[in-house]
Amino acid sequence: MATTSFASSADLGEKEQTLEVLADGVYALTAEGDPNIGAIEGEDFVVCFEALATPVAAQSWLTKLREHTDKPVRYLVLSHYHAVRVLGASAFDAETIIAHDNTLALIHERGKQDWESEFGRMPRLAKGADSVPGLTWPTMTFSDALSIDLGGDRGTLELQYHGRGHTEGDIVAWLPKHRILFAGDLVEAQAALYTGDAFHRDWSTGTLDGLAALNAEALVGGRGAVSRGRAGVDAAIGQTRHFIEVMLREVAAVQQRGGTLKEAFEATHAALHEQYGHWPIFEHCLPFDVSRVWDELSGIERPVIWTAERDREVWNQLQD
Known part of the structure; x- marks a missing residue:
């Protein structure tokens, strides 16, 4: 394999953003493999899903959204804690920022390190990095499920x-x-x-099984195009599962024969x-992915905290 630039440090070209209206008042913004983001209109408010990496980047999305609705953002939902998904939150001026209980704990434990790590790996996504006021803190968390009544005849939004x-x-x-x-990453x-x-073992089995059981007709993943129709949704879930299963299989085989x-x-x-x-980001991600699979199969239950220094060490060991 040829030597490649560190992570996504050389990926500096702008990606074309596409705003899609998936149903009345349901929006997704995709961008050629960059992080996806979404919004759902309630009767007199908006729920936004994900926040992008910086307020500057988020404001660009909000400008596009405002071509369709001027309702205020009442809820901002964060699928997980990673910096490129959450540090643009201040642009939304949301009344409530919602995440899982574990996400709040992870921000306390490793949010600052992740911020430095991800902005180093993906500098293009950190547009206007100096506009980030600090770590994003959820103001409401839950453990299993939370329902948001969208009002009128719009039904409910179920966070799970x-x-x-x-x-x-x-x-x-x-x-x-x-x-x-909206499945996040x-x-x-x-x-x-x-x-x-x-x-990986939980993800590729019970967690994805739970998503598949919803029988969605459209799926907005963390990156990539919107998946439409049952066949498209099943394909996206199946490809995600297969990617993980191959990593588990290959790393386990090397460990079992005493390899490195x-x-x-x-x-x-x-x-x-x-x-x-x-x-997108295959070469960027794989060294970090394999390192975590190796740790997990070695009995390290929770992921080791990624820092900017550890990123470079792993990259230099595996990708160069």
């Missing part, structure tokens, strides 16, 4: 926790009326998975590259 996956605290937003699922649609904070982390990375890269190597 299906178990450990991409992190310990990932939640999804489910619109039963329209059968639309628990599902990627033709974009590589970042799993450095993951619980570097050998596990090379075997996993070879097993995934043909099918997934052309997907």
Whole structure:
């Protein structure tokens, strides 16, 4: 494998953003493999899903959203704690910021380190980094489920926790009326998975099983295009599951024969590259993914905290 630039440090070209209206008052913004973001209108308010990396980046999304609705943002829902998903929160001026109980704990434990790590890995996403006022703190958390009454005939928005996956605290937003699922980074649609904070065995089994059981007709993943129709949704969930299963299989095989982390990375890269190597951020993510799989299969239950220094150490060991 040729030496590649660190993470996404060389990916500096702007991505084309596409705002899609998925149903009356239901919006998704996708951007060629950059983080997706969404919004759901209530009768007299808006619920936004994800916040992007900085207030400057978030304001660009809000400007597009305001072409469709001028309702105030009452709720901002954060699917998990990663910096590129949450640090733009101040732009929304939301009354309430909602996340899982575990997400709040993770921000306390490792939010600052993650901020430094992710902005170092993905500098283009950190547009207007100096506009970030500090860590984003949820003002409401829950453990299993939380329902938001959208008012009138708009139905409810169901926030659900299906178990450990991409992190310990990932939640999804489910619109039963329209059968639309905002899955966050628990599902990627033709974009590589970042799993450095993951619980791969839980994620690839019970957590994804729970999402599949919703029988969504449209799915907005963390990255990639909107998946439409049952076949499209099943394909996105299936590809996500397969990516994880291949990593678990390849790393386990190397460990069982007494091999090294570097050998596990090379075997996993070879097993995934043909099918997934052309997907956004594949080369960026895989060293961090394999490092976490190695740790998990070695008995390290919770992910080791990623710092900017550790990022470089792992990258230099595996990708260079």
